[in-house]
Each structure stands twice: as structure tokens, then as C-alpha cells.
Amino acid sequence: MNNDKAIVLAMASGAAANFRPNPFYRERPVEAAYLALRRFLADHYPAVTNDILDIGPASAERQAILEKQLRDSGAAADPKVRASAGRLARLILRKNPDAAPAVFADINNLHEAATVLNN
Numbered sequence: 001m002n003n004d005k006a007i008v009l010a011m012a013s014g015a016a017a018n019f020r021p022n023p024f025y026r027e028r029p030v031e032a033a034y035l036a037l038r039r040f041l042a043d044h045y046p047a048v049t050n051d052i053l054d055i056g057p058a059s060a061e062r063q064a065i066l067e068k069q070l071r072d073s074g075a076a077a078d079p080k081v082r083a084s085a086g087r088l089a090r091l092i093l094r095k096n097p098d099a100a101p102a103v104f105a106d107i108n109n110l111h112e113a114a115t116v117l118n119n
Contacts (some may be wrong), residue, residue, distance in 0.1 A: 004067045004076035006113035008053075009105055010089040011066065013036065015057035017092060017099040030095050033088040039083055045075040058103040088115030 001009075014034030041050040048069045052062050070076040079081040089110055092099050 001109070001116050002076075003082060003116065004070045006089070006116040007070055007076055007081065007085040008063050008067045009100075009109060009113045010085040010092070010117070012053050012057040012063055012103040013092045013096075013099040013105065013110060014088050015053040017096040018054075019057075019102075021091040030091045030099075032085070032089070033091050037081070037084040037088055039081065041075060044078070045070075045073045045081075047073045048075055053112070063103075080118045081092050086114055086117060089114035 011034065014030060014037070017030045018034060038050040041048045049066065052066050053059075056062055070081075075081045093107075093110055093114060097107055097110075100107050
């Protein structure tokens with residue numbers, strides 16, 4: 001798995017996790033990490049449509065667009081983007097592992113993404 005695919009998987013899973021809010025739980029670290037990554041992309045890579053997965057995070061077409069934008073803009077190679085996406089992937093694995101299957105990914109793919117992004 002390459003950086004852009006790993007980042008997209010983390011972002012898609014993060015977007016899917018946001019669809020399941022828990023009103024009884026005040027801290028939402030997955031949501032905070034996802035929004036932080038989106039803010040960083042908006043501030044440093046305006047060519048990346050950072051909110052494209054907010055609607056239809058499992059859409060292969062939307063994921064492909066985001067993947068291409070991350071690659072073409074250089075964001076996929078940015079260590080800060082990789083670190084932020086890696087943190088998001090690890091949080092999802094700990095706090096909301098059902099988010100990966102919600103975007104038609106296997107939990108092992110999310111483990112792989114976390115590993116790729118942390119190297």
C-alpha cells in the first residue's frame with residue numbers, strides 16, 4: 001500500500017466514523033483527528049478537496065479523486081500529512097474499528113495503512 005492509498009483509507013474510515021455520533025460521549029478523538037487532518041490539508045494543500053469524503057466516504061470514485069489530488073499536490077509525501085493520517089488510522093483501530101468495513105475495507109487494510117504511514 002502506498003502513502004496516498006493509506007491516507008485515503010484513513011480519511012474514508014474517519015469520515016465514516018463521524019456518521020455514528022455518540023451523544024453520551026463527550027470526547028471524540030477520531031472526529032478531532034479527522035477534522036485536524038482536513039484543516040491541515042485545507043491550509044497547506046488547497047488543491048485537495050479535503051471534504052470530498054464527508055458525503056459517501058465508501059465511494060470508490062470519490063476516494064480515487066482524493067487519492068489523485070493527494071499524489072498530484074505532493075500532500076501524500078508530506079511527513080505531517082502522513083503523521084496526521086497515521087494518528088487517525090491508529091485512533092480508528094482503537095476507538096471505532098467498525099469504520100473500516102463501513103467503507104468496504106478490511107480491518108487488516110487499516111492496520112497496513114497505519115504501518116505505512118508511520119514509516
